[in-house]
Amino acid sequence: MKTAVVIPARYASTRLSGKPLLRETGKYLVQHVYERACQAQGVDQVIVATDDPRIASAVHGFGGRVEMTRRDHASGGDRVAEVARRLDADCVVNLQGDEPLIEPSAIETLIRLVGETDADMATLAAPLHSVEQWRNPNCVKVVCDAAGQALYFSRSPIPFVRDGQPDFSERPPRFLQHLGIYAYRRRFLLTLADLPPHPLELLEKLEQLRVLAHGRRIQVGVVAQSTPGVDTYDDYQRFVAVWRQNRQGRAA
Numbered sequence: 489m490k491t492a493v494v495i496p497a498r499y500a501s502t503r504l505s506g507k508p509l510l511r512e513t514g515k516y517l518v519q520h521v522y523e524r525a526c527q528a529q530g531v532d533q534v535i536v537a538t539d540d541p542r543i544a545s546a547v548h549g550f551g552g553r554v555e556m557t558r559r560d561h562a563s564g565g566d567r568v569a570e571v572a573r574r575l576d577a578d579c580v581v582n583l584q585g586d587e588p589l590i591e592p593s594a595i596e597t598l599i600r601l602v603g604e605t606d607a608d609m610a611t612l613a614a615p616l617h618s619v620e621q622w623r624n625p626n627c628v629k630v631v632c633d634a635a636g637q638a639l640y641f642s643r644s645p646i647p648f649v650r651d652g653q654p655d656f657s658e659r660p661p662r663f664l665q666h667l668g669i670y671a672y673r674r675r676f677l678l679t680l681a682d683l684p685p686h687p688l689e690l691l692e693k694l695e696q697l698r699v700l701a702h703g704r705r706i707q708v709g710v711v712a713q714s715t716p717g718v719d720t721y722d723d724y725q726r727f728v729a730v731w732r733q734n735r736q737g738r739a740a
Contacts, residue, residue: 489530489578489579489599489602489603490532490576490577490578490579491530491531491532491533491577491578491579491580491581491599491671492531492532492533492534492535492572492575492577492579492580492581493525493528493531493533493534493535493580493581493583493595494535494536494537494555494568494571494572494580494581494582494583495518495521495522495525495534495535495536495537495583495584495585496537496538496564496565496567496568496582496584496585497518497536497537497538497540497543497585498538498539498540498543498564498567499538499540499542499543500540501586503719503720504718504719504720504721504724507585507586507718507724508538508543508546508585508586509542509543509546510718510724512724512728513728513731513732515550516546516550517585517586517588517718517724517727518536518543518546518547518585519546519547519550519552520588520731521583521584521585521586521587521588521590522534522536522547522550522552524587524588524589524590524591524592524595525581525583525590525592525595527592528592528593528595528596528599529592529596530596530599530600531581531595531599532577533553533575533577534552534553535553535554535555535571535575536552536553536554536555536585537554537555537557537567537568537570537571538554538555538556538557539556539557539558539559539561539567544556555571555574557570557571558570563695564582564584565582565670565677565680565681565695566681568580568582568677569677569678569680569681570681572672572674572677572678573678575674577674578673578674579599579602579603579671579672579673579674580671580672580674580677581595581598581599581669581670581671581672582669582670582671582672583595583669584668584669584717586717586718586719587669587715587717587718588718588727588731589715589716589727589730590669590715591711591715593711594612594667594669594711594715595669597612597709597711598610598611598612598669598670598671598709599671600709601671601707601709602671602672602673602707605707606705607637607705607706607707608672608673608676608699608704608705608706609670609671609672609673609676609677609699609704609705609706609707610670610671610706610707610708610709611630611638611666611667611668611669611670611671611696611706611707611708611709612666612667612669612708612709612710612711613630613632613664613665613666613667613708613709613710613711614664614665614667614710614711614712614713614714615656615661615663615664615665615710615712615713616629616654616656616661616663616664616665617656618656619653619654621665622645622654622663623645625643625644626643627643627665628641628642628643628665628666628668628694629641629642629643629644629645629646629663629664629665629666630646630664630665630666630708631646631647631664632664632708636707636708636709636710637705637706637707637708638696638700638705638706638707638708639700640697640700641666641692641694641696641697641700642692642694643692643693643694647662647663660710661710664708664710665714666696667711667714668717670696676704680698680699680704683698683702685698686698686701686702687701688700688701689701
């Protein structure tokens with residue numbers, strides 16, 4: 489199965505403009521993501537998808553592959569789909585450009601799920617550990633069926649506990665945080681990009697609900713823990729601190 493990882497990256501982020509080009513570690517933020525993706529087994533090509541020549545120039549500068557896209561895409565998924573139309577690939581992974589700590593093994597899990605199941609696409613989740621996370625609308629939750637396929641995604645606390653409080657010690661975990669990384673069968677991705685947004689998607693502001701609303705299947709792989717992304721400058725500073733600590737540990 490030929491697999492491509494596509495990293496959508498735009499300059500005009502709402503909360504942190506120019507995010508892909510932050511470089512306090514000596515490497516661009518998008519470069520960290522790119523190099524992580526290249527470490528995953530089973531990946532044939534890694535591509536940054538952008539509409540900004542500054543990002544394209546940076547990617548060319550560190551020896552990466554870049555594809556220019558239209559500027560009017562409503563989501564990163566649409567940007568990935570544009571690039572996928574030009575690719576010779578069976579599986580396309582959508583890896584956000586603000587995930588510099590993504591584990592290569594997480595990408596490998598996604599690829600395996602697409603190859604081993606009949607689902608149209610795959611995504612990841614990690615166990616929730618607190619009521620605060622469960623109630624936080626910025627933390628997207630997912631509920632799965634017995635086969636590990638998604639039943640619903642929501643910003644609300646799901647599954648809702650009518651009596652008492654959620655038990656986060658249950659194994660296998662019942663309360664899951666969705667992680668925003670996806671692997672698609674290429675043909676399905678192209679079909680999905682042509683479908684109009686569904687009302688549920690517009691209400692929750694979650695594009696994966698378009699898939700479920702049209703009766704298609706999403707396989708969910710559960711990993712031990714989530715890795716922090718970079719949405720704000722404070723998030724970036726935390727990443728830089730972790731990167732420096734890891735570098736010192738390797739040098740010791």
